[in-house]
Amino acid sequence: MIWLNGRLRAGGTVDVADxxxxxxxxxxxxxxxxxxRPFRLADHLARLDRxxxxxxxxxxxxxxxxxxxxxxxxxxxxxxxxxATVTRGPGPRGLLPPDQPQPTLLVxxxxxxxxxxxxxxxxxxxxxxxxxxxxLAQVKSLAALEQILALGEARKAGADDALLLNTAGRxxxxxMANLFxxxxxxxxxxxxxDGVLPGVMRGLLDATERSLLPADLAxxxxxxxxNSLRLVMPVGRLDGRPLAGGGQAAAALAVIRQAIQAECGCxxxx
Amino acid sequence: MIWLNGRLRAGGTVDVADxxxxxxxxxxxxxxxxxxRPFRLADHLARLDRxxxxxxxxxxxxxxxxxxxxxxxxxxxxxxxxxATVTRGPGPRGLLPPDQPQPTLLVxxxxxxxxxxxxxxxxxxxxxxxxxxxxLAQVKSLAALEQILALGEARKAGADDALLLNTAGRxxxxxMANLFxxxxxxxxxxxxxDGVLPGVMRGLLDATERSLLPADLAxxxxxxxxNSLRLVMPVGRLDGRPLAGGGQAAAALAVIRQAIQAECGCxxxx
Numbered sequence: 001m002i003w004l005n006g007r008l009r010a011g012g013t014v015d016v017a018d019x020x021x022x023x024x025x026x027x028x029x030x031x032x033x034x035x036x037r038p039f040r041l042a043d044h045l046a047r048l049d050r051x052x053x054x055x056x057x058x059x060x061x062x063x064x065x066x067x068x069x070x071x072x073x074x075x076x077x078x079x080x081x082x083x084a085t086v087t088r089g090p091g092p093r094g095l096l097p098p099d100q101p102q103p104t105l106l107v108x109x110x111x112x113x114x115x116x117x118x119x120x121x122x123x124x125x126x127x128x129x130x131x132x133x134x135x136l137a138q139v140k141s142l143a144a145l146e147q148i149l150a151l152g153e154a155r156k157a158g159a160d161d162a163l164l165l166n167t168a169g170r171x172x173x174x175x176m177a178n179l180f181x182x183x184x185x186x187x188x189x190x191x192x193x194d195g196v197l198p199g200v201m202r203g204l205l206d207a208t209e210r211s212l213l214p215a216d217l218a219x220x221x222x223x224x225x226x227n228s229l230r231l232v233m234p235v236g237r238l239d240g241r242p243l244a245g246g247g248q249a250a251a252a253l254a255v256i257r258q259a260i261q262a263e264c265g266c267x268x269x270x
Numbered sequence: 271m272i273w274l275n276g277r278l279r280a281g282g283t284v285d286v287a288d289x290x291x292x293x294x295x296x297x298x299x300x301x302x303x304x305x306x307r308p309f310r311l312a313d314h315l316a317r318l319d320r321x322x323x324x325x326x327x328x329x330x331x332x333x334x335x336x337x338x339x340x341x342x343x344x345x346x347x348x349x350x351x352x353x354a355t356v357t358r359g360p361g362p363r364g365l366l367p368p369d370q371p372q373p374t375l376l377v378x379x380x381x382x383x384x385x386x387x388x389x390x391x392x393x394x395x396x397x398x399x400x401x402x403x404x405x406l407a408q409v410k411s412l413a414a415l416e417q418i419l420a421l422g423e424a425r426k427a428g429a430d431d432a433l434l435l436n437t438a439g440r441x442x443x444x445x446m447a448n449l450f451x452x453x454x455x456x457x458x459x460x461x462x463x464d465g466v467l468p469g470v471m472r473g474l475l476d477a478t479e480r481s482l483l484p485a486d487l488a489x490x491x492x493x494x495x496x497n498s499l500r501l502v503m504p505v506g507r508l509d510g511r512p513l514a515g516g517g518q519a520a521a522a523l524a525v526i527r528q529a530i531q532a533e534c535g536c537x538x539x540x
Contacts, residue, residue, distance in 0.1 A: 013283035024294035093380035110363035129403030143413035
């Protein structure tokens with residue numbers, strides 16, 4: 001079941017002139033649903049709003065929110081993973097948007113899996129650098145091809161995910177998650193200016209923002225990654241070398257589980 | 271008229287699960303057709319091949335070429351602008367491609383206009399930097415949102431196009447074209463390593479590759495931009511200041527017109 005431009009339906013298509021397809025001209029959000037309730041929906045919609053402001057893209061936010069609610073309701077009170085996509089809709093040839101865009105609004109659903117939550121992952125540092133000199137680094141845009149390439153390079157190196165450095169050589173994120181380290185008892189995460197997406201799970205953790213170098217990961221007491229579906233993942237290895245363990249990833253996961261309990265009325269890991 | 275996955279048709283759609291739509295996982299080429307004949311088609315297909323190799327994307331190149339020929343044939347021997355798009359096709363949720371991708375092959379046509387050919391343009395330097403630390407900078411991928419943002423910023427500044435610097439502050443390109451300067455009688459263009467797309471028109475001109483700083487544009491005897499549809503555009507202003515004129519843009523256009531005459535048997539500007 002999907003929701004497309006106002007209607008629930010079994011499946012759907014978009015026009016070949018859609019700028020989302022042709023030029024990655026759009027945004028998306030990945031939203032976990034626990035017990036039938038989207039988790040931190042307001043945060044996801046707020047991030048979408050900030051991205052739309054950057055792109056100069058006007059869309060009917062209430063209509064999209066209704067679509068998210070409609071598709072969440074089809075999950076029968078269970079868990080799921082929604083993806084909300086907004087494109088600038090069809091347009092003529094070329095980079096310039098049409099004068100009166102008709103955005104495409106799409107919500108799709110996939111099963112949510114508890115299996116990767118809290119499971120240790122390995123990272124490989126990839127050659128591709130995250131562009132901290134582009135405002136798109138702080139926006140969840142449809143232009144996700146760099147992350148696909150980064151993930152592919154990491155998988156070829158035998159790792160689960162990529163460590164992405166920015167153009168200054170600082171730690172930015174993984175291909176699919178924000179990064180946190182514990183150094184001298186302090187929970188630290190890179191600042192947005194280092195080319196970091198303002199992750200919704202990242203926003204739930206009380207951390208100090210500070211630029212990190214790759215060597216900081218090696219000397220940290222703990223390294224973990226966060227995203228909206230996998231919640232918290234301890235990073236057990238970097239470029240084949242083990243990283244320090246530590247209970248801080250478990251503590252971060254406990255914070256997020258409490259927030260889920262408070263907002264969605266259930267514990268998806270229970 | 272479009273050509274989609276093997277068939278000419280009046281219009282068409284792609285599945286909402288297409289990775290081109292969801293993740294910019296694909297490539298495209300913009301190909302001018304003069305007198306019914308695609309210009310430098312082999313160069314465009316070769317660039318597509320290099321991009322596909324980078325992405326690990328296998329597609330039926332002969333089938334796409336047949337689609338380009340079929341759509342070019344609908345132009346009745348006239349001029350046109352074709353766009354060939356290849357995506358990795360539909361996939362499940364997430365960044366990882368499916369094991370057996372079924373690529374989407376699409377060719378669309380638009381009118382070709384002679385009006386912008388040879389017409390002077392103005393550039394505005396934008397804040398967004400071209401990511402020379404990503405291999406995608408040298409590939410014509412679907413992730414064109416940065417170019418859209420750059421063009422939008424330039425238009426807000428009252429210019430026709432953007433001057434994009436790379437993360438090291440060097441000149442890369444405009445939002446839609448390669449850049450050339452004439453300095454001390456030498457035709458110079460930035461090297462691919464500076465975050466430059468290997469433009470097909472760029473490949474037709476005999477230029478020295480050398481990194482350029484913004485100040486080099488101001489002191490140059492001529493500055494011009496090239497792309498596959500507008501061919502050659504003199505750059506008359508940068509950030510509101512006039513740039514030197516010069517006959518070299520006209521000379522470059524003459525070279526390209528001769529190549530069109532030789533390959534397509536016509537002069538679209540005659």
